[in-house]
Amino acid sequence: MVTGALHLPDTSPGPQDTPLAPSPDDRALAQDSARLVYRQTSAALMGHFLGFVVTTLVYWEHVPRPWLWAWSAAFALLWVARFVNLLSYERAVRQGPIDAQRWLRSWNTGALIGASLWSVAAVLFYHHGGHFERTALMLTVYSFAIGAVPYMSSQPRLFLACMGLYFIPMIVHTALLGGADNVYLAGIWSLMCLCTLAMGRAFHNMFGEMVSLRLHTQQLAQRLRTEMAAAESAQHQAELANRAKTQFFAAASHDLRQPLHALGLFAEALRQRCKDDEVAHLVHSINSSVDALEGLFSELLDITKIDTGGIDIQPEHIPLRGLFERLRLTFEPTAFEKGLSLRFHGARHHVYADPLVVERILRNLISNAIRYTEDGGVLVSCRPRGDHLCLQVWDSGLGILPKEQERIFEEFYQTQSKRPLEPHHRKGLGLGLAIVKRLAKLMDAPLTLRSRVGHGTVFTVLLPVGKAVRAPVADTPPRARTPLTLDRRHIVVVEDEPAVAEGLEILLKGWGATVSAFDTLDAVAAWAAHTQVPPDLLIADYRLPEQRTGIEVIHLMRAHFGAALPVIMVTGSTMSGHETEARSEDFHLLLKPVIPTRLRALIAFKLGQR
Structure with missing residues (x-):
């Protein structure tokens, strides 16, 4: 009845010649x-x-x-x-x-x-x-x-x-x-029958097209369900791979930081014992390399933590004065060594943002600016723009070609210049600006740049205006600093890595301390049970044998010697959010590899606090 339309099966009652299964x-x-x-x-x-x-x-x-x-x-x-x-x-x-x-x-x-x-x-x-x-x-x-x-x-x-x-x-x-009227009426009935059959054919065609479209829609829906299932499976595999990558970075960070940490400690102990200038220069080079490796680890782990949602934005009102002072203390020696000026303007302002994230952004931008600047200097400024503040880092360095200004925020990409790059320009993995962009996106802070080749670059982060917080009560003016001495100071070290424990013991003894070193929680417990005089400081690794942690060591030691015992926790893992534990358990955290100068400063702070 229909030509070229979808074939419709005959469903009217009647005998079937061959009982075939319906398709x-x-x-x-x-x-x-x-x-x-x-x-x-x-x-x-x-x-x-x-x-x-x-x-x-x-x-x-x-x-x-x-x-x-x-x-x-x-x-x-x-x-x-x-x-x-x-x-x-x-x-x-x-x-x-x-x-x-x-x-x-x-x-x-x-x-x-x-x-x-x-x-x-x-x-x-x-x-x-x-x-x-x-x-x-x-x-x-x-x-x-x-x-x-x-x-x-x-x-x-x-x-x-x-x-x-x-x-x-x-x-x-x-x-x-019979009769003309009846014959005429029969003819009319015949025309009406033909019209009805034509209508039936039209409806048959329409029904066939409707069923064909429905079947096609069902096939598309089934294909879509299959593809969605495949996409969900691929997404699940990607999430598993992402978690595996995160776990790998965490494990690799911990395992690789251990020998670096020991290397830095041995190098510093060697520098203290040797007065030869050439050996001291070699030790300085070793420490610089360890510091550079630590920076690379930090960049890789920052990227991993951002990608896995390991960073929670907790905004607060930040006075820029204290932040600028910390950045000045960190980067002024490096800038001075290269003959650059490092200036800060707008310290009177306050921004409303996550202080750790803002400091990490500025550290990466300032480090990048100093690295690619040979003459002139670097300026960190803050100025108002409407209801926001422009936090900017200016430099008079190499500049960035227009075609590269989008790509510099990609991972592992380093800018190319008409001038050949010096070795210290190529230092690093090219992750600093990628981290900056992702951190700015986490805070919903617009990040822009302007640059002219041969004249310099300015990066701008737009942040909400913060409120001035009540200034803390001024402390007693600090006394003049004296070289750290640990004479008659007793420090307990809990570290299961033999090389790290040995290096730390040699370094602390070189500073004049008495050191008691242990590698397990049971050894510490046995010693504490027979000791009445409390130590001056506890330095403990976070991960210990038999699935024990440095937190258990803290609880044990403070149970024996009092809750005021100062503690420094050292760890090679940066993926577990130890900052929260540090606040709740009242200890300071150092990430391996620990630079000896940082360790000295923190020990002086902890002993002075006590």
Whole structure:
């Protein structure tokens, strides 16, 4: 019936030559056909009931009563059966998947019997009564034929059979009555039949396209579900790989920092014992290399912590004066060594941001500026811009080519210049600016740069204006610093790495301290149980054998010698958030490799505090 459209299976009742299993497309078509016909059944039953009432009332006085009662009884039985069938179908759908073919056969049987009853009415009732009764009968039968087009056209054989039952008996019976009027009326019925068949073909094509589109949509949806499952699996694998990378960096950091830490301690002990200038210069070079490696580790771990969400932004009101002073103390010697000036302007301002993140951003920018500046200097400034403050780092260095100004924020990328780079320019992994960009993004702080090759660069971070905090009570003016001496100071060292423990012991003894070194928690406990005099300081590694930690050592020592015992915790791991533990347990944290000068300064601070 349809050329070029989707093939629709024949679901009308009849013998099957070969009982083949239905294909997925056939099952989908059967599901659609069953849903279509049963969705229209309630309206169709109502229409048939009204047609039955009209026909019975019109022919009540014209058709012999036995015929009329027999036809009415048959119609009533069929109507009740089809209504029960509709209720059963709806209950079956609510209970779960259905056999659409079986329900279609049941519905088609009822439809064929209903069309047959109206065909019988056309043959038996037509020659009874006058023009009004015939017209009413013809309009009733035609209305059912037209009404069946939308939902029967999905099943071609059923549609043709029902249309034949509606039209052919009426056409033949009218023509056989004879007379010009009846022949003319039979011709009109034939045209109406052809029009109805054409409408059925149009609906059949539309239904085929609808089912084809639905099947295509289902295929696309299934493909989308498959691709989404694959994407979710890939995302899960990527997350596992990311966690594995994080764990690798944490383990590698801890394991690689241990020998570096020991190397720095041995080098400093060697420098103290040897007065030869050349050896002192070599020791200085060793310490510089250790410091450089520590910087590389910090950059790699910063990137890892940012990517894994290990940094929580905790904004507060920051006075820039203290921040600028810390940065000055850190970078002024380096700038002085290169013959550069390092200036700070705008220290009176306050910003509202995370102090650690802001300091890390400025440290990376200042370090980068000093590295790539040979003449002139570096300026760190802060000035207002509306409701925000511009925190800027200016330099008079090499400058950045316009085509590279976007790429310099990428990982492992280092700027190229028309001038050849010196070895200290190539120092590092090219992660400093990548870290700056990611940290600025974490704070929602816009980061921009302007640069001219050969004239310098300025980086700008836009931060919210902060409020002035109450100034702390001024302390007693500091006394003049004297070289650190640990004479008559007793320091307990808990370190399971033999090389690190040995280097730390040699260094502390070189500063005049008495050292008690242990490698396990049990050894510390045994010593503390037989010692009455408290030590002056505890230096403990975080990770100890047998899954013990330095926190347990702190608890043990303070339980024996009092809660005021000063503690320095040393660790090679930067991925576990030890800062929170440091605040809660009241100790200071040093990351391996520890630069000896930092260790001396912190020891002096802890002993002075006590």
